[in-house]
Amino acid sequence: MDRDALRSLDEYRFEAGPPENALFDEFLDGEVDRAGFLRRATVIGVSATAIGAALRTMGMGAPAYGATVAGKAGGRLRLAIIPGPSGDLEPIEFMDHGRLATGSICGEFLTRSRQNLTLGPELAVSWKSNADATQWAFNIRRGVKFANGQALTAADVVATYKALTDPNGKSQALSAFKGILGPGGIRAVSDYTVVFYLQAPTAGFPYLTSNTTYQAIILPANYQTGTFAKTPQTTGAFNLTSYTPGVGARFDRNPSWWGGKAPLDGVDVTYYSDNAAVDAALLGNQIDLISQSLYSSDRPLFNNKSVQIFATKGSPHREIAMLVQTVAAAKPLLDYRNREAVAYAFDRDKAVKQLLGGFGDVGNDSPFAPAFPSSDLTVPQRHQDLALAKKLLAQAGNPRGFGVTITFAKFQEIPALAQLLANDCKKVGINIKLNMIDYNSYYGGTYSGGATGRGTTPWLNSPMDITDWGHRSVPNVFLTSAVHSGGVWNEADYANKKVDAAIASYQAALTLKEQRKYARVIELQMLHDTPYIFPYFFNWTQAGSKRVKGFKADAIGTQYLGKTSLA
Amino acid sequence: MYRFLLKRVGLALITLFLLSVIVFAAAQLLPGNLGRNILGPFASAHDVAVYNHEHGVDRPLVSQYWTWISHFVRGDLGESLEYNVTVGSLLGPALVNSLKLAALAFVLVVPISILGGVAAALRRGRFADRAITIVGLSLTSIPEFVTAIVMIVIFGIALQWLPVGATAPPGSNFLVQIKYLLLPSFALVAVLFGYIARITRAGVIEALDADYTRTAYLKGLGARRVIVKHVLRNALLPTIAVVATQTGYLIGGLLVIEKLFNYNGIGQRIYVAAQFKDFTLLESGVMIVGVVYLVATLVADILYSVLNPRIRVGGVE
Numbered sequence: 001m002d003r004d005a006l007r008s009l010d011e012y013r014f015e016a017g018p019p020e021n022a023l024f025d026e027f028l029d030g031e032v033d034r035a036g037f038l039r040r041a042t043v044i045g046v047s048a049t050a051i052g053a054a055l056r057t058m059g060m061g062a063p064a065y066g067a068t069v070a071g072k073a074g075g076r077l078r079l080a081i082i083p084g085p086s087g088d089l090e091p092i093e094f095m096d097h098g099r100l101a102t103g104s105i106c107g108e109f110l111t112r113s114r115q116n117l118t119l120g121p122e123l124a125v126s127w128k129s130n131a132d133a134t135q136w137a138f139n140i141r142r143g144v145k146f147a148n149g150q151a152l153t154a155a156d157v158v159a160t161y162k163a164l165t166d167p168n169g170k171s172q173a174l175s176a177f178k179g180i181l182g183p184g185g186i187r188a189v190s191d192y193t194v195v196f197y198l199q200a201p202t203a204g205f206p207y208l209t210s211n212t213t214y215q216a217i218i219l220p221a222n223y224q225t226g227t228f229a230k231t232p233q234t235t236g237a238f239n240l241t242s243y244t245p246g247v248g249a250r251f252d253r254n255p256s257w258w259g260g261k262a263p264l265d266g267v268d269v270t271y272y273s274d275n276a277a278v279d280a281a282l283l284g285n286q287i288d289l290i291s292q293s294l295y296s297s298d299r300p301l302f303n304n305k306s307v308q309i310f311a312t313k314g315s316p317h318r319e320i321a322m323l324v325q326t327v328a329a330a331k332p333l334l335d336y337r338n339r340e341a342v343a344y345a346f347d348r349d350k351a352v353k354q355l356l357g358g359f360g361d362v363g364n365d366s367p368f369a370p371a372f373p374s375s376d377l378t379v380p381q382r383h384q385d386l387a388l389a390k391k392l393l394a395q396a397g398n399p400r401g402f403g404v405t406i407t408f409a410k411f412q413e414i415p416a417l418a419q420l421l422a423n424d425c426k427k428v429g430i431n432i433k434l435n436m437i438d439y440n441s442y443y444g445g446t447y448s449g450g451a452t453g454r455g456t457t458p459w460l461n462s463p464m465d466i467t468d469w470g471h472r473s474v475p476n477v478f479l480t481s482a483v484h485s486g487g488v489w490n491e492a493d494y495a496n497k498k499v500d501a502a503i504a505s506y507q508a509a510l511t512l513k514e515q516r517k518y519a520r521v522i523e524l525q526m527l528h529d530t531p532y533i534f535p536y537f538f539n540w541t542q543a544g545s546k547r548v549k550g551f552k553a554d555a556i557g558t559q560y561l562g563k564t565s566l567a
Numbered sequence: 568m569y570r571f572l573l574k575r576v577g578l579a580l581i582t583l584f585l586l587s588v589i590v591f592a593a594a595q596l597l598p599g600n601l602g603r604n605i606l607g608p609f610a611s612a613h614d615v616a617v618y619n620h621e622h623g624v625d626r627p628l629v630s631q632y633w634t635w636i637s638h639f640v641r642g643d644l645g646e647s648l649e650y651n652v653t654v655g656s657l658l659g660p661a662l663v664n665s666l667k668l669a670a671l672a673f674v675l676v677v678p679i680s681i682l683g684g685v686a687a688a689l690r691r692g693r694f695a696d697r698a699i700t701i702v703g704l705s706l707t708s709i710p711e712f713v714t715a716i717v718m719i720v721i722f723g724i725a726l727q728w729l730p731v732g733a734t735a736p737p738g739s740n741f742l743v744q745i746k747y748l749l750l751p752s753f754a755l756v757a758v759l760f761g762y763i764a765r766i767t768r769a770g771v772i773e774a775l776d777a778d779y780t781r782t783a784y785l786k787g788l789g790a791r792r793v794i795v796k797h798v799l800r801n802a803l804l805p806t807i808a809v810v811a812t813q814t815g816y817l818i819g820g821l822l823v824i825e826k827l828f829n830y831n832g833i834g835q836r837i838y839v840a841a842q843f844k845d846f847t848l849l850e851s852g853v854m855i856v857g858v859v860y861l862v863a864t865l866v867a868d869i870l871y872s873v874l875n876p877r878i879r880v881g882g883v884e
Contacts, residue, residue, distance in 0.1 A: 086843060087605060088651045170606065226651065245650040245657065246839060247734075247831045270734070273835070274826040276716065277732070281829065284723040284731035440842065444600055448612050455612070 009053040020046055022511040027054060032512050035116065036373040040512055042119040043206050043474075045127040075566040076266045077548070079105075079559065080278045081291040084246055084271025089229040091217040092163050095172040097557050098271065100214040101291045102243075104558035105251050105267055106147075106234040107217030110138055110157065110209035112560070113473040115312045115552050117371060119206055123152065123218050123235060127209075133201045133510055138209070140192045144258045146220050147232035147239045154188035159221035161186045161196070164213075173215040175481050175488055176208055201508035203515070204474040211558045212473045237262040237562035246271055263550070263565035282307065282543055288566065292557060293543035295357035296413035301543040302357055310542045311359055314471040314555025315369040318417060319482065320406075320533035321491035323463050326452040329493075330404045330463035337396035339530040343382060344389035345428045346421050348535045354420070355413045356538050363534030366526040367478030371537065374475070374506075374515035379523045389428045401429020407462035408435070409442035414466050417535065432464070452493075460491055467491060471540065471555035479503045483526070492531035499525050575868050579861040583854070587639075590853040591632050594846050601648060601844045622648060624846065635850060645847040649840070654851050657836060662855060665832040668733065668824075669817035671748050672755040677810060680760050681803070684767025685794070688802075691772060700768070703761030712823045715754040719827070722750060733828035751828045755821070759813060766809045770802035777801070804875055811867025818863075819856030 009024070023044065027037040034055070041051050085098035091107060094100045110124040124138040144152035162183045164173045185197035198205060209216060220233055229249075232239035237259060238251035251267040270287065272278040275297040281287045282301065293301050293309070301307045322339050323329035332338045348362045361370045364382055368375035393399055408418050415436055422432040437458065442465075446455030454460040459467060467489075472478060481487040484503050485495035499522055506518035526532070540555040551564040601624050602615035619625045623634065638645060644654035680703075687699040706714065723731035735747040774780060775798055783793045822834035833852055840849035 087649055244660075245647075245652060246836070247660075270732075270829065272829050273839070274829065277827050277829045280716075280719045280723060280731040280827075284719070284727060286730055286732050438842075440604055440844070444603055446600075446603075446612055446615075 009050060009057055012047070012050040012053065020044060020050075024054060026511055026513055028057070032373075036512055039116070039118050039373045042114075043204060044129065044510075045206065047126065072565060072567065073261075073263045074265050076268050077264050077289060077561060077564060077566060078287040079267055079269050079289050079291065079561075080272050080281060080287045081269055081559075082272040082275070082278050084273065088226070089243060089245075090170070090225060091219065091228060092169065092171045092173065092215045094215045097292060101557055101559050102240075102249055102269060103217055103228070104211065104214060105249075105269070105561055106232070106236045106238050106240045106254075108234065108236045109211050109213070109216050109218065110140075111206055113207060113210040113212050113554070113556075115554065117314075117373070117473050119210060119473070122210075123157075124209070127206050129203075129205070133203045133205065133508065134198045136196045136198070136205050137189070138194045138196070140194065141258065142192060144235050145256050146235055147254060148220065150220050150222075150233075152218070152235060153191050153221075154194045155191075155221045156218060157194045158186050158188045159223070160216065160218050161194075164216055171215065173213050176213050176477050178488065179480065180205065180208070200504070202476070203508065203510050204476050207473045207476075210473065211554065211560075212471070212556055214556060214558055238264075238267055257562070259562055262562050264561065267561055279543075282545065285545070287545075289544040289548050289551065290542055291559060293541050294412055295359055295541070296355055296416060298543060299357075306546065307543050308546055308548070310544060310548075310551055310553040311539045312553040312555050313361070313371045313537075313539050315367070315371055315469075315473075315475065315478070315537050316471040316540060316555060317363060317367075317369065317469050317537045318414060318535055319467045319469055319491070320421065320535065321465050321467060322531060322533075323461075324492050324494055324529075324531050326454065326461075326493045328452060328454075328461045328463060330402075332396070332398055332402035333404060333463060335396045336529050337392040338398060338402065340528075341389040341392040341396070341398075341428060342421075342425060342430060343530050343533050344385045344392065345425045345430060346533060346535065347384040347424050349383060351417060351420055352536045355416055356536060359541050360536045360538035363536050364523065364527070365530055365532060365534050366523045367475045367483065367534065368519050368523055369475070369537040372475055373512060374519050376516045376520040376523055379520060379527070382527065384424065386427055393428060393430075398429075401425075401431060403431040403433065404464050405433040405435050405462070406464040406466065407437065407442070407458050408466040409439040409468075410436050411439050411442075411468060414468065418466060421535075435462075454493070465491065470557070473555075476507060479506065479522070482532070483522070494529065494531035496525060496529060499529075571872060572869070575865055579865060582861060583857055586857045587636055587850075587854060588632070590850050590857075591628075591635065594841075594844075594849055595628060597841060597844050601846070604844055605648065635847070639851060639854060644851040647840075647845055647848045649843045649845040649848065654848050657848060658833060658852055658855060661831055661833045661836045661852075662818075662859075664734075664830060665818045665821070665825075665834065667744070668748055668751060668755075668821065668830065668832060669814070671745065672752040672759075672817055673810075673814075675752055676756045676759045676763065679756060680763035681767050681806065683760065683764040684806070685771050685799070685802075687764065687768045688771035688775065689794075696768075699764060700761075703764045705761070706757040707759070707761030709757070711754055711758045712827060714757045715751065715824060715827045718750055718754055718757075731828070733825075733830035751821075751824050751830065754824060755817065763806060763809055763813075767802065767806045770805050771798060774798040774802040800874060804871060807867055807870055807874070811864050811870075814863035814867075815856065815860030818859050819853075 023040050026032040081098055081101045083098050085102055086096045089099060091103050094103060108122050112120045112122045114120050123141050125141050127136055127138045129136045140154050140157060163169055164171050165177045165181050165183050179200055180198055180202050181196055187195050189195050229243040237254055237257050239254045241252050242250040248271055249269040253262050253265055278290055279298050279300050282290060295302055322333045343365055352360045352362055393401060406418055408414050418434050422434060425432050443459050445457035447457055448455050450456060481489040485500050502518045502521040506515055509515040509518060540553050542553045547567045549565045549567055602618035606614055606618055623631060647654050647657055683699050687696040690696045719731050722729045729750045730747050733747050733751045735744045780797055783797050819833055821832055822838050825832040825835045837849060837852040840852060
């Protein structure tokens with residue numbers, strides 16, 4: 001044991017609060033491994049010095065953050081974003097890949113969720129909570145200037161977060177902050193300190209201030225709606241200097257970036273709508289990097305010697321929902337045994353191989369992705385078991401199976417997933433009829449009112465459907481939106497008091513040990529009830545030419561290019 | 568001649584009116600809710616209703632139609648519901664791009680196809696005739712996206728002779744722009760060559776067999792003069808009609824080509840507008856394509872009448 005390191009750590013612990021000390025205890029007792037310790041420590045705002053001291057105390061090397069392979073300085077990166085923005089370029093309204101990918105080239109957040117799900121400082125240099133994680137104080141970086149020359153202060157952060165949490169505004173981040181933070185809970189206590197007063201204890205709150213909440217780009221307090229694409233006013237490595245809807249955008253290096261001089265002179269963005277076109281553009285050397293490349297639709301780029309694939313594990317996934325209680329539900333699916341039979345009939349390992357080319361992890365029918373440190377991976381993994389599926393059907397009084405229609409959007413690999421599911425289910429007598437509709441129709445219609453109170457949208461009212469979910473660094477939003485009985489995206493209309501209570505406890509839990517305890521409760525109960533099938537969590541994959549150096553993919557799809565260069 | 572022109576212009580206006588009604592009605596049938604598309608899944612039903620009201624999409628259809636068409640004829644295309652910028656600023660550059668691609672494709676396909684058709688007719692029944700006919704028909708029968716992908720793979724990726732995207736970098740000179748447009752233009756030439764060449768061939772064969780051609784030869788005129796002065800003038804009449812009908816397709820119907828070559832043409836704009844229920848952009852885009860199509864048809868009619876005096880004097884219409 002390194003005695004100097006231990007002394008240094010003890011000094012830090014003397015000043016530290018309960019969350020930090022609980023984490024150090026867990027780590028020193030061996031209950032949390034190195035990776036889990038790093039993730040958690042960065043979330044609760046433990047300083048790099050204390051992290052290093054703890055690692056040295058345990059005889060481990062210090063972490064190496066942000067090691068990048070450098071190319072030459074200069075040049076312009078040609079980035080293809082597919083699909084392009086589907087609406088106005090207004091950060092708080094971002095809700096699609098095109099917009100978030102574009103905005104993230106110039107915009108910055110309080111914190112940044114890294115590839116290994118650790119949290120790093122960005123416009124906040126440090127953050128700390130009170131004992132029960134209901135108040136979080138963020139210290140804002142000094143010396144940062146917006147592209148319009150204004151200095152960044154706490155007032156800008158307050159204005160940005162008030163807009164993000166305003167229930168009467170156009171914020172698309174409301175689902176992330178619902179029940180956690182409201183406009184009244186954001187206060188500047190000095191020019192460079194902001195305190196967030198939460199509505200419920202939330203240990204993972206710092207993640208909500210990261211690029212995971214891609215709408216949370218910090219803008220000046222006097223920002224005027226509708227000017228994002230017209231006047232450069234962000235703090236990032238590049239300034240947005242021109243934007244043509246549906247065509248492309250131009251970014252030039254921000255000469256006064258607090259992070260130093262970005263290697264690239266600029267970034268030229270071209271929007272694409274066709275996978276064949278974007279693949280050909282990369283292979284034909286017309287672009288350098290694609291914002292998202294999928295094994296299912298961009299196969300020529302995978303296993304191609306002239307192409308490199310940037311991949312990162314995360315929690316983006318598909319969710320096969322089965323309505324469990326509303327009048328729109330299919331009768332057989334009201335019995336959990338029939339739902340379990342569907343889950344056991346499905347070969348998720350084959351799906352990961354065939355649809356994702358291995359770039360993903362099998363799911364275990366809860367939102368706890370293997371990438372989350374809080375997931376309890378000792379819970380038995382569900383695999384295809386046709387005999388058990390038949391047995392469950394017989395127990396439920398459907399020995400010859402049943403019929404049900406699955407509704408899904410024509411989007412990425414989802415139609416192929418539906419087909420695989422239908423093929424597998426047929427083996428046990430479950431006849432799944434496919435109903436493919438376009439993406440806008442799937443999410444169209446009303447979301448409230450009507451006989452069920454769930455409006456008319458196919459997404460919330462189909463007996464069985466498949467929905468696409470993006471990445472989050474912690475499972476909180478998945479739990480509160482899709483699993484909790486009051487969740488706004490609870491497609492299955494699932495309600496289980498035990499699970500609701502476990503979600504609340506999970507959110508408030510300050511230590512990984514506690515989080516895993518409640519995660520286990522949720523995981524086991526969801527396996528039993530099976531309102532959803534989580535077939536897989538896919539990696540975020542981006543294809544690029546071999547000239548691209550120092551780029552790291554981010555599982556939510558933001559494009560961080562401040563350290564990227566060209567060979 | 569004036570009567571003929573007036574009649575054609577009148578018919579064009581009636582066609583445009585019917586087109587405006589059809590496109591407006593069709594837009595209403597698109598699935599989804601405008602307010603929901605724009606505001607997203609978390610917006611309340613009330614906010615969605617307010618948005619729809621502010622943008623007038625909850626008003627009676629006749630009222631919505633009148634507002635749109637009365638502004639359209641005055642040149643006010645309105646504001647895109649999806650992008651919050653003027654429709655003119657989106658459709659203007661897209662139309663220019665489409666016209667550029669159509670012009671290059673036109674300049675390439677018309678002489679090549681006519682030469683091919685004439686050559687086939689003059690060598691009727693021989694190897695050259697069969698080769699031109701079979702190759703032309705084969706190319707026409709292959710869908711344009713297949714031809715385009717094959718060309719992209721060969722000339723864009725394997726040989727890297729030509730860019731695989733059709734959009735030249737901003738500020739590129741004329742020749743660079745042409746270079747970027749060559750691959751999509753060749754894909755269009757492949758689609759249209761067989762059709763135009765076949766029509767030309769048939770016209771030339773008919774003209775070659777005509778009495779006036781025989782008379783011209785008997786008068787002692789040279790073959791070249793007979794073909795240029797007598798045969799082509801008569802043989803090209805159906806070709807002109809066919810070329811004119813393809814103009815609308817070349818400007819507004821190239822969605823697949825525009826997507827494959829990632830070209831910001833009017834076809835892509837209309838397609839995306841339909842996807843997002845951007846009514847103002849969609850309706851104005853279709854109307855502009857309609858106007859271009861009718862103008863092209865009108866020009867073809869005039870050209871046809873110049874070459875065929877029987878139309879001018881009212882014998883044939």
